[in-house]
Amino acid sequence: MLILDRIYYQYDLYPILDGVSLTLAPGQILCLTGPSGCGKTTVMRIAAGLIKPNSGVVNNRFAGTAYVFQEPRLLPWQTTQENIAFGLKAQGISPAKRDRYSQELAQQLGLEKALNHYPHQLSGGMQQRVALGRALAINPDLLLLDEPFKGLDIGRRREFQAMLLKLLSDRKLAACIISHDLAEAVRFGDRILVMSPSPSRIVHQWQSPQSPATRDEVYIYQEVSQLLALPQVSSCFHLNNIASHPNFMKSQSN
Numbered sequence: 001m002l003i004l005d006r007i008y009y010q011y012d013l014y015p016i017l018d019g020v021s022l023t024l025a026p027g028q029i030l031c032l033t034g035p036s037g038c039g040k041t042t043v044m045r046i047a048a049g050l051i052k053p054n055s056g057v058v059n060n061r062f063a064g065t066a067y068v069f070q071e072p073r074l075l076p077w078q079t080t081q082e083n084i085a086f087g088l089k090a091q092g093i094s095p096a097k098r099d100r101y102s103q104e105l106a107q108q109l110g111l112e113k114a115l116n117h118y119p120h121q122l123s124g125g126m127q128q129r130v131a132l133g134r135a136l137a138i139n140p141d142l143l144l145l146d147e148p149f150k151g152l153d154i155g156r157r158r159e160f161q162a163m164l165l166k167l168l169s170d171r172k173l174a175a176c177i178i179s180h181d182l183a184e185a186v187r188f189g190d191r192i193l194v195m196s197p198s199p200s201r202i203v204h205q206w207q208s209p210q211s212p213a214t215r216d217e218v219y220i221y222q223e224v225s226q227l228l229a230l231p232q233v234s235s236c237f238h239l240n241n242i243a244s245h246p247n248f249m250k251s252q253s254n
């Protein structure tokens, strides 16, 4: 279980988080969404223990937490396989086991043909998958993912999303995923927290009884449309008048 309780945070004198609370249970997927710059990464850095809040409580009871940053941050002088195995070496695992495990992960992530490639030889999407492999290699029970689909075209994005959902479900991992895209959050999250512009508060919580793997496009866009009809959500994304737009009303009644 991860618990953040009434977190306040400021950078220099600028207040960023204004009493943010959240909980994340084992196996659950929580999406943090909100406009650019509202403080989503700051929440994640606090959850990971990388920075300390000015006040509030952080209680991370997961045994192992892995963080996948917005930029893949791979070691440029190491191959795909070596980058994936990076954390295993620090855990004292033998070279033979490291090789076997990193090859298995590379296969699950569709990277088997790029095992001996260096980061500069990989596309942005492949680099993101290597970063995910490196995080999964240490066998965490909590995965923190900051904008994991950033910069991918729609086809690659869907492919990576399906792969990630399967990995999370097969390994029964809890995940906290940042996305500024409401549709992506609805596609993925068991729960969504919508954050307001900074100083940021949680202005809305959304939860679905339907498992992410079974959600289709119609369901996703209906839910997004209902979320955007809520003034506290639409105003966060600077869409103040969306609910009164004649076409919006038409789409709601269809």
Ligand SMILES: Nc1ncnc2c1ncn2[C@@H]1O[C@H](COP(=O)(O)OP(=O)(O)OP(=O)(O)O)[C@@H](O)[C@H]1O
Pocket (backbone or CB within 6 Å): 011, 012, 016, 034, 035, 036, 037, 038, 039, 040, 041, 042, 043, 180, 198
């Ligand atoms: N090291 C820092 N020093 C000062 N201000 C910072 C620092 N890091 C972030 N900020 C500011 O804190 C605010 C929140 O940043 P954060 O990266 O948490 O937002 P975000 O919601 O993750 O943004 P994005 O969606 O664009 O990635 C922003 O206004 C940002 O400019």
